[in-house]
Amino acid sequence: MRREAKRTEGRVIGLYGGSFNPAHEGHLHVAKEALKRLKLDEIWFVVSPGNPLKGAVGMAPFSERMSSISKLIGCRPNMTATDIEQKLDTVYTATMVSELKKALPKTKFIWVMGADNFVGFQHWKHWQNIVRMLPIAIFDRAGYAIDGLKSDLARYYHKFHVAPKQLKSAQTPAWTFVTIPRHPGSATEVRNQRETEWFMNQQGKET
Numbered sequence: 001m002r003r004e005a006k007r008t009e010g011r012v013i014g015l016y017g018g019s020f021n022p023a024h025e026g027h028l029h030v031a032k033e034a035l036k037r038l039k040l041d042e043i044w045f046v047v048s049p050g051n052p053l054k055g056a057v058g059m060a061p062f063s064e065r066m067s068s069i070s071k072l073i074g075c076r077p078n079m080t081a082t083d084i085e086q087k088l089d090t091v092y093t094a095t096m097v098s099e100l101k102k103a104l105p106k107t108k109f110i111w112v113m114g115a116d117n118f119v120g121f122q123h124w125k126h127w128q129n130i131v132r133m134l135p136i137a138i139f140d141r142a143g144y145a146i147d148g149l150k151s152d153l154a155r156y157y158h159k160f161h162v163a164p165k166q167l168k169s170a171q172t173p174a175w176t177f178v179t180i181p182r183h184p185g186s187a188t189e190v191r192n193q194r195e196t197e198w199f200m201n202q203q204g205k206e207t
């Protein structure tokens with residue numbers, strides 16, 4: 001961590017948390033838009049050991065999800081997949097961010113998430129602490145923008161909404177909603193498609 005503290009000093013890093021079960025093009029799309037629109041230096045894909053609001057059924061092992069996102073980002077120098085939550089033995093964003101800020105005090109972090117998480121953000125553990133710890137960028141996703149704009153985050157913190165380009169220099173609390181070309185990528189869809197293909201294969205074998 002000491003070497004990482006030196007390397008990242010003064011840099012602005014987007015923390016993009018996810019289950020990545022599996023990773024898909026929508027994730028890459030959001031990451032690229034985040035780098036560009038928020039003018040980030042890098043983005044870290046924080047693989048969740050297990051989203052506390054999602055069941056464990058159908059959740060691939062952590063190592064598989066870590067490989068899935070690592071493969072998707074390839075060798076892009078400004079993107080990294082990290083197992084920090086697993087190392088810290090936490091599934092809570094508030095805990096991870098607090099520990100990360102302690103370990104890398106001279107690095108600026110921004111939380112990156114899709115609009116579906118905007119809608120239920122008030123169910124996250126210590127969500128208001130997260131809002132106070134780091135700026136938040138929400139990226140548009142089909143079907144969620146309207147509900148998100150009625151969420152507790154948007155309502156309680158409406159005075160702290162800033163433009164995307166101002167986010168990285170804003171004092172917390174600060175959040176932005178980033179309008180981007182919407183990407184249809186969905187891990188649920190990928191899993192459903194794989195299941196259908198498996199089923200068709202089985203049927204093919206039987207006939």
Ligand SMILES: Nc1ncnc2c1ncn2[C@@H]1O[C@H](COP(=O)(O)OP(=O)(O)OP(=O)(O)O)[C@@H](O)[C@H]1O
Pocket residue numbers: 017018019020021022026027030112113114115116117139140141142183184185186187188189
């Ligand atoms: N197509 C997309 N557009 C915008 N944000 C997205 C998109 N896909 C995923 N995200 C965001 O990426 C983060 C990680 O998402 P996750 O790994 O849960 O993928 P998912 O497709 O939402 O999965 P699932 O369908 O299993 O819920 C979340 O903040 C989510 O909102």
Ligand SMILES: O=C(O)c1ccc[n+]([C@@H]2O[C@H](COP(=O)([O-])O)[C@@H](O)[C@H]2O)c1
Pocket residue numbers: 016017018019020046047048050051052053054091092093094117123124125
């Ligand atoms: O901290 C929480 O209570 C919490 C509740 C729900 C989701 N999260 C985080 O939200 C991120 C996106 O999760 P997911 O499953 O939608 O990809 C991921 O980093 C999770 O750890 C965090």
